[in-house]
Amino acid sequence: MPPVSEKLDAFFTEKMKEYPTRRSFLVPMLLYTQDELGYLSREAIAYLAEKTDLPELEIRNVISYYSMLTTKPRGKFNVQVCTNISCMLRGAEGVFAHCKKQLGIGHKQTTADGVFSLEEVECIGACSWGPAMQVNYDFHENLTREKVDKILEEYENKAKQ
Amino acid sequence: MADLVSHPDEKKVVSARFGKGAANIERYLELDGYQAVQKALALGPDGIINEMKASNLRGRGGAGFPAGMKWSFVPKESAKPKYVLCNGDESEPGTCKDRLILEHDPHAVIEGVMIAALAIGAKTGYIYIRGEYRYLVDIMRKALADAYAKGFLGKNIFGSGRDLDVYWHTGAGAYEVGEESALMESLEGKRGIPRIRPPFPAVVGLWGGPTVINNVETLASVPHVIMGGGEWYANLGTPKNGGTRLFCLSGHVAKPGVYELPLGYNLKKMIYEVAGGIPNGRQLKAVVPGGSSTPMLKPEEIDLPMDFDSCAKIGTFLGSGGVVVLDDTTCMVKFAQRVIKFYQHESCGWCIPCREGTDWLKKTLTRFHAGGGLKKDIDNIQYLAENMLGRTFCPLGDAAAMPIISIVKKWRSEFEDHLNGRPCPYGHEEEKQLLPVLSH
Numbered sequence: 224m225p226p227v228s229e230k231l232d233a234f235f236t237e238k239m240k241e242y243p244t245r246r247s248f249l250v251p252m253l254l255y256t257q258d259e260l261g262y263l264s265r266e267a268i269a270y271l272a273e274k275t276d277l278p279e280l281e282i283r284n285v286i287s288y289y290s291m292l293t294t295k296p297r298g299k300f301n302v303q304v305c306t307n308i309s310c311m312l313r314g315a316e317g318v319f320a321h322c323k324k325q326l327g328i329g330h331k332q333t334t335a336d337g338v339f340s341l342e343e344v345e346c347i348g349a350c351s352w353g354p355a356m357q358v359n360y361d362f363h364e365n366l367t368r369e370k371v372d373k374i375l376e377e378y379e380n381k382a383k384q
Numbered sequence: 385m386a387d388l389v390s391h392p393d394e395k396k397v398v399s400a401r402f403g404k405g406a407a408n409i410e411r412y413l414e415l416d417g418y419q420a421v422q423k424a425l426a427l428g429p430d431g432i433i434n435e436m437k438a439s440n441l442r443g444r445g446g447a448g449f450p451a452g453m454k455w456s457f458v459p460k461e462s463a464k465p466k467y468v469l470c471n472g473d474e475s476e477p478g479t480c481k482d483r484l485i486l487e488h489d490p491h492a493v494i495e496g497v498m499i500a501a502l503a504i505g506a507k508t509g510y511i512y513i514r515g516e517y518r519y520l521v522d523i524m525r526k527a528l529a530d531a532y533a534k535g536f537l538g539k540n541i542f543g544s545g546r547d548l549d550v551y552w553h554t555g556a557g558a559y560e561v562g563e564e565s566a567l568m569e570s571l572e573g574k575r576g577i578p579r580i581r582p583p584f585p586a587v588v589g590l591w592g593g594p595t596v597i598n599n600v601e602t603l604a605s606v607p608h609v610i611m612g613g614g615e616w617y618a619n620l621g622t623p624k625n626g627g628t629r630l631f632c633l634s635g636h637v638a639k640p641g642v643y644e645l646p647l648g649y650n651l652k653k654m655i656y657e658v659a660g661g662i663p664n665g666r667q668l669k670a671v672v673p674g675g676s677s678t679p680m681l682k683p684e685e686i687d688l689p690m691d692f693d694s695c696a697k698i699g700t701f702l703g704s705g706g707v708v709v710l711d712d713t714t715c716m717v718k719f720a721q722r723v724i725k726f727y728q729h730e731s732c733g734w735c736i737p738c739r740e741g742t743d744w745l746k747k748t749l750t751r752f753h754a755g756g757g758l759k760k761d762i763d764n765i766q767y768l769a770e771n772m773l774g775r776t777f778c779p780l781g782d783a784a785a786m787p788i789i790s791i792v793k794k795w796r797s798e799f800e801d802h803l804n805g806r807p808c809p810y811g812h813e814e815e816k817q818l819l820p821v822l823s824h
Contacts (some may be wrong), residue, residue, distance in 0.1 A: 239597055241549070241551045243465075243591050244572065244573070244591065246572070246573035246574075247571065247572055247573045248553075249573035249574075250515075250553075250554070250570055250573060250574065251553060251554045251556075252555050253556060254515050254554060254556045255469035256528060267729065275573065284575065285573070285575055287572060288558060288575040288576060288732070289515070289555070289558050289576075290556075290557035290559045290729075291515050291556045291557030292556050292557070293515065301419055302747060304471065306722070307477045307676075307722065308477045308594070308672070308676055308708055308719065308722055308723060308726075309477065309478055309635055309706075309708055311707070311722055312634075312635040312709075312710060312714065313636075321518060342560035345475075345477070345726050345729055345730065346475055346477040346479075346515070346559075346676075346726070346798070347516050348474050348479070348480045348482075348483050348516065348517065349386065349480055349483075350476065350477065350478050350479050350480045350632055350634040350640075350706060350708070351386070351632050351633060351634045351640045351641050351642055352386050352480075352640070353634060353640075357516065357517070360516075360518035360519060362386075362519075364385075366385065373783060382552075
């Protein structure tokens with residue numbers, strides 16, 4: 224049994240037909256697998272190695288290159304604060320500091336209840352709407368400390384549902 | 385979803401369908417969608433390339449290479465399949481335009497890929513979107529599915545006897561993958577490490593086949609070139625710099641946003657009139673003209689037509705169109721440190737000058753900004769950055785070095801202000817907590 228859902232496994236099988244080599248869809252497969260499982264577990268790596276006919280070491284080699292991929296569990300909601308130049312000029316470091324304070328964790332750490340993890344990240348392409356952050360794949364832009372509080376509260380409530 | 389802005393000086397071509405619901409295929413068809421590809425079928429490969437050459441459309445990803453010429457480099461006959469690859473791995477700090485195109489007008493990108501494929505004789509195209517833009521991947525997935533459902537993609541498109549497939553693909557976080565050869569490696573399922581050139585992708589690209597790689601904005605411009613004609617498009621800009629482009633204005637401006645302006649539009653006017661000037665009564669200190677990799681400009685240098693050639697003439701680049709504005713509260717040492725932190729993080733590590741150079745520069749600038757700088761560091765930073773230039777497989781090494789060199793040369797006095805253990809004259813309390821003073 225693959226560690227991912229049957230639906231995702233079938234989607235991968237279908238999508239791989241769009242390329243001339245089996246490994247070509249590997250990067251998206253890693254990302255979609257991570258989205259479903261929360262991180263790239265040993266089982267997930269073994270599964271993708273078999274799916275692409277590659278050694279597990281090669282899969283790990285690819286994982287280590289891409290900053291969005293992780294082999295370690297993270298919080299349910301991954302808060303990524305951009306502190307790159309455009310966001311920095313509009314107060315992103317204050318936003319990141321505020322997130323650290325509110326969540327009680329630092330860069331690449333996870334709250335004890337497993338709800339949030341926090342990361343300082345490079346440019347997320349929201350330069351004209353900075354400071355900005357992404358929670359999982361949701362963009363939040365033109366941030367203020369008040370806005371951050373409201374956003375974190377919303378995700379906290381979501382986690383309780 | 386990002387807010388849209390507007391200004392009377394805008395010339396909306398690529399952004400003409402923004403805010404009009406064109407991600408929906410029916411709406412796109414109402415707005416003349418998929419007519420350009422039918423016209424391109426009638427023109428044939430040579431006709432398309434002639435229009436593209438006449439348009440003077442230059443690559444919008446940053447390099448500014450003429451798109452028509454790039455397409456003409458693809459050999460007519462090839463034993464291996466040919467491909468078109470759309471580069472949607474937008475990651476250059478200061479740049480956020482492709483995101484808007486993919487969100488508001490995904491079918492224009494598909495149509496651009498289709499026209500490029502018709503021009504070079506490819507049967508397959510891929511649209512690669514950065515992983516962080518997941519909502520755009522979903523928009524593109526739907527747009528492609530809708531195009532297939534209408535019969536615009538697949539077998540015998542528009543009754544032409546031509547088969548053409550276009551697929552979506554996503555990255556997983558790597559600035560380096562925006563470089564065209566690294567993009568191909570990533571699409572092939574590998575680490576995004578650049579390939580040595582020559583051979584160039586137009587001859588040996590994806591899976592060894594001839595490949596045309598263009599940025600999202602370039603490809604989204606193509607249907608407009610075909611519909612309006614190359615000459616019409618060229619006349620929108622300046623000689624050798626055809627058309628319009630999306631400028632992403634960010635930083636210390638009153639009205640940040642993405643504005644579409646003709647090439648050659650004056651930078652000073654762009655900052656003070658289009659983007660509303662510098663807020664809070666502050667003065668301008670510096671401008672990043674085309675994304676974080678481009679050499680920075682002083683206020684006295686910004687009376688400048690924003691086109692590829694005028695920027696090159698004064699020693700900088702139009703790049704990806706990311707104009708970042710800095711007011712007089714900004715510490716240039718801190719800014720240099722943040723820029724190099726990015727490139728150090730994103731260096732793939734393949735070439736030693738880039739891997740080691742970005743690391744040394746980051747460490748030195750971090751220590752320097754935190755008050756641990758020595759006078760000799762200033763020259764060393766410049767020397768090190770200059771010695772990275774032209775010594776790497778891909779342009780990331782240059783991209784990291786060029787802004788740093790310009791900052792040291794043009795704002796040297798700010799480095800001197802930080803010497804002898806003095807704290808940064810511009811503050812940054814939070815930042816000091818984050819950055820330790822390194823021993824030296």
